[in-house]
Amino acid sequence: xxxxxxxxxxxxxxxxxxxxxxxxxxxxxxxxxxxxxxxxxxxxxxxxxxxxxxxxxxxxxxxxxxxxxxxxxxxxxxxxxxxxxxxxxxxxxxxxxxxxxxxxxxxxxxxxxxxxxxxxxxxxxxxxxxxxxxxxxxxxxxxxxxxxxxxxxxxxxxxxxxxxxxxxxxxxxxxxxxxxxxxxxxxxxxxxxxxxxxxxxxxxxxxxxxxxxxxxxxxxxxxxxxxxxxxxxxxxxxxxxxxxxxxxxxxxxxxxxxxxxxxxxxxxxxxxxxxxxxxxxxxxxxxxxxxxxxxxxxxxxxxxxxxxxxxxxxxxxxxxxxxxxxxxxxxxxxxxxxxxxxxxxxxxxxxxxxxxxxx
Amino acid sequence: xxxxxxxxxxxxxxxxxxxxxxxxxxxxxxxxxxxxxxxxxxxxxxxxxxxxxxxxxxxxxxxxxxxxxxxxxxxxxxxxxxxxxxxxxxxxxxxxxxxxxxxxxxxxxxxxxxxxxxxxxxxxxxxxxxxxxxxxxxxxxxxxxxxxxxxxxxxxxxxxxxxxxxxxxxxxxxxxxxxxxxxxxxxxxxxxxxxxxxxxxxxxxxxxxxxxxxxxxxxxxxxxxxxxxxxxxxxxxxxxxxxxxxxxxxxxxxxxxxxxxxxxxxxxxxxxxxxxxxxxxxxxxxxxxxxxxxxxxxxxxxxxxxxxxxxxxxxxxxxxxxxxxxxxxxxxxxxxxxxxxxxxxxxxxxxxxxxxxxx
Numbered sequence: 001x002x003x004x005x006x007x008x009x010x011x012x013x014x015x016x017x018x019x020x021x022x023x024x025x026x027x028x029x030x031x032x033x034x035x036x037x038x039x040x041x042x043x044x045x046x047x048x049x050x051x052x053x054x055x056x057x058x059x060x061x062x063x064x065x066x067x068x069x070x071x072x073x074x075x076x077x078x079x080x081x082x083x084x085x086x087x088x089x090x091x092x093x094x095x096x097x098x099x100x101x102x103x104x105x106x107x108x109x110x111x112x113x114x115x116x117x118x119x120x121x122x123x124x125x126x127x128x129x130x131x132x133x134x135x136x137x138x139x140x141x142x143x144x145x146x147x148x149x150x151x152x153x154x155x156x157x158x159x160x161x162x163x164x165x166x167x168x169x170x171x172x173x174x175x176x177x178x179x180x181x182x183x184x185x186x187x188x189x190x191x192x193x194x195x196x197x198x199x200x201x202x203x204x205x206x207x208x209x210x211x212x213x214x215x216x217x218x219x220x221x222x223x224x225x226x227x228x229x230x231x232x233x234x235x236x237x238x239x240x241x242x243x244x245x246x247x248x249x250x251x252x253x254x255x256x257x258x259x260x261x262x263x264x265x266x267x268x269x270x271x272x273x274x275x276x277x278x279x280x281x282x283x284x285x286x287x288x289x290x291x292x293x294x295x296x297x298x299x300x301x302x303x304x305x306x307x308x309x310x311x312x313x314x315x316x317x318x319x320x321x322x323x324x325x326x327x328x329x330x331x332x333x334x335x336x337x338x339x340x341x342x343x344x345x346x347x348x349x350x351x352x353x354x355x356x357x358x359x
Numbered sequence: 360x361x362x363x364x365x366x367x368x369x370x371x372x373x374x375x376x377x378x379x380x381x382x383x384x385x386x387x388x389x390x391x392x393x394x395x396x397x398x399x400x401x402x403x404x405x406x407x408x409x410x411x412x413x414x415x416x417x418x419x420x421x422x423x424x425x426x427x428x429x430x431x432x433x434x435x436x437x438x439x440x441x442x443x444x445x446x447x448x449x450x451x452x453x454x455x456x457x458x459x460x461x462x463x464x465x466x467x468x469x470x471x472x473x474x475x476x477x478x479x480x481x482x483x484x485x486x487x488x489x490x491x492x493x494x495x496x497x498x499x500x501x502x503x504x505x506x507x508x509x510x511x512x513x514x515x516x517x518x519x520x521x522x523x524x525x526x527x528x529x530x531x532x533x534x535x536x537x538x539x540x541x542x543x544x545x546x547x548x549x550x551x552x553x554x555x556x557x558x559x560x561x562x563x564x565x566x567x568x569x570x571x572x573x574x575x576x577x578x579x580x581x582x583x584x585x586x587x588x589x590x591x592x593x594x595x596x597x598x599x600x601x602x603x604x605x606x607x608x609x610x611x612x613x614x615x616x617x618x619x620x621x622x623x624x625x626x627x628x629x630x631x632x633x634x635x636x637x638x639x640x641x642x643x644x645x646x647x648x649x650x651x652x653x654x655x656x657x658x659x660x661x662x663x664x665x666x667x668x669x670x671x672x673x674x675x676x677x678x679x680x681x682x683x684x685x686x687x688x689x690x691x692x693x694x695x696x697x698x699x700x701x702x703x704x705x706x707x708x709x710x711x712x713x714x715x716x717x718x
Contacts, residue, residue, distance in 0.1 A: 020505045020553075022456065026480045028506045069700050097381065098568060106465030106524075107694035108485045109702075112571055116705060121385045121568035123493060124485040124707075126467045134482060138497060145504025146379045147387045165465075165696075194379075209457060209480035212471055335466035337524075341428050343468075346475060348483075 021144075024241025027208040030144040034204040036354070037150075037191045038089035039310035042081045044159065044185030047299075047307065050288045055311035056186075057084055063160060063185050071109055074158035077187035077303070078103070078114030082154050085189035089197070091150070093118040096191065098142060100135040101154040102126050103302055104183075105165055106335070110156050120152070128331030129227075129256050130210070131155045132188070132306040133350030136327075137207040139192045140352070149194050156187035157301025166220065166336060179222035181258045181284055182295035186303030188310040196357070202317040206353040208238035212333060214346035220332070220339055224261020224284075224297055227330040230347030231257060232268040234328055238351045239274065246276045250322035253313060254349070255305035255329035256284035258297030283308035283329075305329040317356050327352045380503075383600025386567040389503040394559040395713070396509075396550045397448035398669035401440045403518065403544030406658075406666065409647045414670035415545075416443055422519060422544050430468055433517035436546035436662070437462070437473030441513050444548035444669075448556070450509070452477040455550065457501060459494040460513040461485050462661055463542075464524050465694070469515050479511070487690030488586075488615050489569070490514045491547070491665040492709030495686075496566040498551045499711070508553050515546035516660025525579065525695060538581035540617045540643055541654035545662035547669040555716070561676040565712040567597035571692060573705035579691070579698055583620020583643075583656055586689040589706030590616060591627040593687055597710045598633065605635045609681035612672060613708070614664035614688035615643035617656030642667035642688075664688040676715045686711045 023029040041056045048059030058080060065080075067073040078101065086093050099118070102125035103110035115122060127134040135153035142148045160170060162183040168174045192204070213230040220226075231254050239245065246252060257265055262282050269276055283305040284298030309327060316322045330349040339345070382388040400415045407418030417439060424439075426432040437460065445452050458477070461484035462469040474481060486493040494512035501507045519529060521542035527533045551563070572589040579585075590613050598604065605611060616624055621641050628635055642664040643657030668686060675681045689708040698704070 020508065022507060026456065031505070071696055071700065097385070102485065104466075105694065106696065107463075107487065107692065109692070109694045109697045112692040112705065112707075113697065113702060116571040116573060119570050121570050122707065123497060123568060126461065126483040126485040128466065138482065141500060141504055141506055145500055145506065146390070147500055147504065148381060149379065209482060211478050211480050212475040214475060333466065333468070333471040335464065335468045337430055337465065338468045338472065341430065343472060346471065348471075348481065 023206065026237055027206060027241035029206045030140060032144050032194065034140040034143045035193045035196050035200040036202045036204065037193045037197050037200050038085050039188060039190045039201060039314055040081050040084035040088055041186060041188040041307040041310040042077050043307050047184055047186055047287060050293060052287055052312050056307060070158055070161040070164065071105065074110040074156050074161050075114030078110060078154050078156045081187040082115060082152055082189040085191050089191045093120065096120055096150050096152045097148040098123060098151045099154060100125060100139040100151060102131040103156045104128060104162055115154065127348060128333055129300055129302050130329040130331030130348050130350050131302045133329035133352055136190060136352045137209055137350055140204045140207060143192050143194050151192050152189055153192060154189040155302040155306045157183050157303035159183045159185045162301060176296060177221050178296050179260045181223060181256060181297050181300035183301040184287060184299045184304035184307065186307040188306035200357055201314045202354050203357045204352055205355050206242060208234055208241060208351040210234040210349040212346050212348050214344050216344050218344050220334055220345055222260060223300060223332040224258040225264055226332045226345040227347035228257055228261045228264035228268060230349040231265050231328055231330045234349040234351050236272055236274060238326060246274065246279045249279050249324055249326050251281050251325040252276050252279040253281045253283060253325055253327050256300035257282050257330060258284045260297045317354060320356050324355045327354050382565065385596055386565060386600035388565045389499060391503050391553065393499040393502045393563040394552045394555050395561045396552045396556050396559050397444050398547060398549045398560060398673055399440050399443035399447055400545060400547040400666040400669040401436050402666050406543055406545055406646060409652060411646055411671050415666060429517055429520040430464065433469035433515050433520050434473030437469060437513050437515045440546040440548040441474060441511055444550050448550045452479065455479055455509050455511040456507040457482060457510045458513060459484060459498040459510060461490040462515045463487060463521055474513065486707060487692055488659055488661050489688040489690030489707050489709050490661045492688035492711055495549060495711045496568055496709055499563045499566060502551050502553050510551050511548055512551060513548040514661040514665045516542050516662035518542045518544045521660060535655060536580050537655050538619045540582060540615060540656045540659035542660040543646060543658045543663035543666065545666040547665035559716055560673045561713050562716045563711055564714050565601060567593055567600060567710040569593040569708040571705050571707050573703050575703050577703050579693055579704055581619060582659060582691040583617040584623055585691045585704040586706035587616055587620045587623035587627060589708040590624050590687055590689045593708040593710050595631055595633060597685060605633065605638050608638050608683050608685050610640050610684040611635050611638040612640045612642060612684055612686050615659035616641050616689060617643045619656045676713060679715050683714045686713055
């Protein structure tokens with residue numbers, strides 16, 4: 001019954017099932033559509049005051065969300081966003097077979113403590129700010145492989161817990177260079193399913209998992225520049241693997257390159273003969289008004305691309321304003337320790353092909 | 360051709376393909392066998408002096424492995440073990456389509472910096488010391504779903520980088536209670552494939568991904584007790600889901616409970632009416648001689664279960680001395696920050712069913 005339903009949609013979307021779904025050098029074309037049944041976003045006060053403020057499901061009154069520490073506050077973001085996404089999909093948390101989740105903090109504590117109470121099997125992930133792409137990719141593989149009927153993909157970041165983890169105590173009031181980004185306080189959760197249900201927001205049809213790319217940049221206050229080479233590598237590869245041109249996408253959307261990283265990405269791709277200037281959008285640039293919100297190059301963090309996907313990108317896809325986007329969350333790979341030991345800050349980017357779902 | 364080969368082995372092993380491979384409440388029975396083509400282990404000097412010392416592929420002369428910092432040393436462990444596993448399988452690193460890897464350090468830097476030079480798409484994972492189970496589970500899903508022909512699963516830990524990350528500076532020479540475990544300096548890599556090739560060491564036939572389980576224990580120097588409830592939960596669930604008894608396994612193997620955790624696990628399972636005393640083995644107990652090596656409760660760390668799987672467990676399976684084992688790496692979920700903020704130390708355990716491959 002369910003298999004028949006899958007077959008029907010597969011035919012409609014023109015999927016082929018030949019047993020191996022490798023596509024090009026590093027991509028996957030899913031044999032069955034992976035439905036994004038629902039999603040939810042929970043963000044902080046500052047994000048609520050930004051250009052997309054009215055689109056988020058929940059905007060906190062302050063950034064503590066009723067918790068005693070910033071880390072607990074970030075956990076409560078994940079707890080809320082997952083519960084809300086499941087509820088919107090008409091499901092209980094226990095209807096979700098597996099969770100694919102991660103965050104920026106050491107040992108991913110926002111995730112472990114945030115999602116623990118739901119008692120769902122948890123695949124813990126780490127991809128820095130690319131984690132939303134990582135969780136959607138692995139969640140989609142679980143669905144398309146028939147290993148689960150329904151999974152949840154959750155990520156988060158929090159401005160204050162991230163500053164504590166990576167930079168300076170907030171109380172120092174240190175100055176931030178114009179190349180720096182502002183970590184988004186936010187979380188989003190996505191419910192993926194093998195069936196369309198009463199309503200689905202969009203469909204995932206393929207992924208291009210990314211490599212770690214190191215251009216020798218060491219400035220942790222210019223993460224856009226650190227991540228742009230990885231975004232370039234993954235986008236270029238994805239276009240080749242799926243044999244598509246930039247025009248085949250309504251938008252090619254990076255996670256949190258910010259204005260500095262965006263310029264670098266566009267230039268790097270032009271050097272390879274690919275022009276995505278018309279299609280490019282960056283969640284970090286979209287989420288804040290950097291002129292009035294003092295966020296410099298833009299927003300960043302796992303929560304940035306995740307919340308913008310849930311609140312804005314999926315809305316445009318659902319309404320059919322966009323037919324197909326390449327969603328490419330970007331991550332900068334560093335820790336306090338690697339930075340203090342003089343290591344570079346390499347980047348990684350994972351691309352997810354998300355399409356409008358025809359009636 | 361390849362699909363035909365898969366079908367033949369599937370029939371031989373009695374797999375069923377009905378489109379959805381959920382098994383019981385939280386397990387997966389793979390529709391196609393996932394072959395462990397090869398593996399390799401690289402460990403430190405102390406591990407080389409332990410009871411399994413002669414079985415590891417590489418034993419370092421000191422624990423720096425030619426690097427300048429402990430973190431770099433851990434990275435070089437991953438670099439070596441992956442290269443060696445691929446080489447033993449007759450492959451070059453570029454023949455491996457995806458990597459599934461992680462470690463214990465904040466932001467998984469041992470993995471990012473260790474595997475970067477191979478330029479393979481990387482799925483970054485975090486499951487504390489259960490990460491080997493996590494990587495094998497997700498790698499196996501990628502293979503069984505037809506999303507890749509060959510993947511690599513890599514994990515590592517390092518005594519000195521872990522002490523620095525979680526406990527006290529080594530130079531303090533702090534005393535360790537008898538319940539504490541000794542983080543293994545080691546890494547192992549596994550090459551999974553959808554075809555048997557000239558040689559395969561064993562086959563993965565199912566998994567039981569685990570939940571985060573919190574019994575309210577806060578002692579980071581008694582991680583065995585923190586993880587035992589999670590191991591109990593996953594093992595109990597796995598037996599139910601696959602409708603098996605402990606006797607259906609030659610060994611039920613936890614990652615790094617140590618002697619204190621082992622006692623807790625056996626008692627917790629007995630309370631549920633399950634006796635695994637005859638089948639139970641713990642990699643942490645197996646890797647060191649705690650009487651002569653001053654390791655107290657046993658070994659721990661991602662590298663512990665991974666190295667023991669590669670060097671010892673797969674050898675027994677390959678030779679047919681064991682027909683089927685349940686491999687259950689266990690992780691304690693904490694960070695410096697969560698510990699200092701008074702959080703509990705919950706546990707997680709991911710089970711992988713590994714079987715002898717009949718001719």
